[in-house]
Amino acid sequence: MAFLAWSVCAHPHATGLLPETRLKFRPPPNSLFAVLLRSPWWVSLLIAAVLGLVAAALLPEAFRVVGxxxxxxxxxxxxxxxxxxxxLPSAARVQxxxxxxxxMAWPAFQALLTDGLRRSGIEVQPAPAGDAVDFVMERQGLRTLVSARRWKSARLGVEPLRALQAARQADNTTADVPRAVCICLGGFSDTAADYARAHGITLWQASELALAMRGVTLPAPKPAR
Structure with missing residues (x-):
């Protein structure tokens, strides 16, 4: 059966660098396999148990094991x-x-994010010349240009992504075009999201930041006045 060909390996996350268990093939997003991967793990286990019980109850004894x-x-x-x-971080951790x-101000945010990335084994390097890129992540030879300075924007438009894409195309550090990440807590306009999808730019919001900062001690919230 096809499941015998499923091989699991350590591979960078879709962001380009964060570790994740990933299959060597990408199933269609609406396939049963993909849907179950996005569902709570116990759903798949429950289906397996139901199939086993049905096989034991309905199949002839000679076929029960196979069923x-x-x-x-x-x-x-x-x-x-x-x-x-x-x-994955919990909803409370994301919040x-x-x-x-x-x-945070930019220097504190940059320092905290850098700390989290380095704890994950990611090297953080200074940005190349220009305003589009704030720093570079690198792991196992894979470079990712990061635009993060507008992380507190209420909603980010397409122009910062155009600038980030231009920086990718101009980067000749390696033979391969680097990956790109843009960070904004408030989300992205529809035009920006479409542009990112078309050019393979990964968009980070709170959940991705929480994953990148797992293990980092966050500062206590300031008391309300």
Whole structure:
């Protein structure tokens, strides 16, 4: 069966650098496999259990073992989904991260994000000349240009992404075009989101920042006056 060909390996996250368990092939986004990977891990485990019970109850004795094994692919999916979801920050941590970094000035935010990235084994380098890129992430030879200085904007338009894309195309540090990340807590306009999708630019908001800063001690929120 096809599940025997599923091989799991350590691979950079879609952001280009954050670690994640990832398959060597990309399933269609609306396939059962992809939907279950996005669902709580126990959903796949429940399906496997139901298939096993149905096989035990309805199939002839000679075929019960084979029928029960039909649930094995869902056990594999449950294991992959559980590993992915175990790495993700909680909703409370995402909210805490958003509140903390929203109150920071740029130097403090840059220092905290740099600390989080380095804890994940990512090298942070100074930005090349120009205003479009604030710093560069690198891991295992993979470069990612990061635009982060507008992280507190209420909503980011397409122009910063155009500038970031131009910086990517002008970068000749390696033979490959570097990846790109743009950070904005308030989100992106529809035009900006479409542009990012068309050019392969990864957009970070609070949840991605919380993942990048996992393990970092966030400053306590200031008391309300």
């Amino acid at each position: 029960a094994l039909s649930g094995f692919p869902f056990i594999v999916i449950a294991a992959i989904a559980a590993q992915r979801q175990w790495r 805490q991260t958003q509140e903390a970094v929203s109150a």
